[in-house]
Amino acid sequence: MELIKHYFSDLDENQLIQFGKLNELYQDWNLKINVVSRKDIDEIYLRHVLHSLGIAKVQAFKPGAQILDVGTGGGFPGIPLAILFPETQFHLVDSIGKKIKVVEEVAAGLNLKNVKITNDRVENISGEYDFIVSRAVAQMETFVRWIKGRIAKKSEHQLKNGILYLKGGDLTEELQLYKSAKIYDLSDYFKEDFFETKKVVHLPLKYKG
Numbered sequence: 001m002e003l004i005k006h007y008f009s010d011l012d013e014n015q016l017i018q019f020g021k022l023n024e025l026y027q028d029w030n031l032k033i034n035v036v037s038r039k040d041i042d043e044i045y046l047r048h049v050l051h052s053l054g055i056a057k058v059q060a061f062k063p064g065a066q067i068l069d070v071g072t073g074g075g076f077p078g079i080p081l082a083i084l085f086p087e088t089q090f091h092l093v094d095s096i097g098k099k100i101k102v103v104e105e106v107a108a109g110l111n112l113k114n115v116k117i118t119n120d121r122v123e124n125i126s127g128e129y130d131f132i133v134s135r136a137v138a139q140m141e142t143f144v145r146w147i148k149g150r151i152a153k154k155s156e157h158q159l160k161n162g163i164l165y166l167k168g169g170d171l172t173e174e175l176q177l178y179k180s181a182k183i184y185d186l187s188d189y190f191k192e193d194f195f196e197t198k199k200v201v202h203l204p205l206k207y208k209g
């Protein structure tokens with residue numbers, strides 16, 4: 001929790017309460033359903049919360065903006081971002097029902113009003129989004145195909161500003177198709193060793209149906 005306060009020094013009282021409570025909620029839920037690996041749960045603020053908030057160092061979401069979190073799993077990066085940007089709307093989607101159940105319980109426990117949660121594959125989701133965020137779901141080519149495939153099928157889907165994807169390691173090969181991708185090193189923002197190879201990829205895809 002001190003880590004979050006250190007890098008996000010202007011949190012209000014409600015946000016401090018929510019970030020504080022998030023640990024106990026995940027610790028409790030993880031005993032019942034393993035949504036966060038055993039190793040990671042003890043370092044939840046570093047490996048999950050701060051990592052998710054890396055997206056906020058690259059992009060501040062505006063009040064009223066609509067964000068889709070694809071393959072949110074236990075709620076990352078969507079839940080920490082929804083706490084940080086309470087005026088922004090987040091739609092968290094995952095195809096695994098038991099993970100979505102935990103996300104629903106955590107969002108209710110934190111009293112998050114700006115989060116919509118859906119148990120489905122992203123290919124079945126329609127909507128108009130300012131950004132799509134994601135972590136550890138698929139290779140970029142597959143991910144883009146899901147998004148594009150959806151848009152080709154249903155005209156009501158719009159993506160205004162592209163994808164913000166949390167990735168690690170050498171991305172040269174994976175991103176060679178995407179000349180417009182911008183890569184931000186999280187080690188420029190966070191000094192912990194964990195972030196040494198961690199990046200945010202901004203792929204400014206704009207699809208209008």
Ligand SMILES: C[S@@+](CC[C@H](N)C(=O)[O-])C[C@H]1O[C@@H](n2cnc3c(N)ncnc32)[C@H](O)[C@@H]1O
Pocket residue numbers: 070071072073074075076077093094095096099120121122123134135136137146
């Ligand atoms: C490795 S987990 C990552 C979860 C979370 N984003 C995180 O970083 O902690 C990948 C998640 O993507 C979900 N997923 C994979 N393909 C999906 C799809 N087409 N639509 C929705 N969710 C998907 C899986 O169910 C799984 O929960």
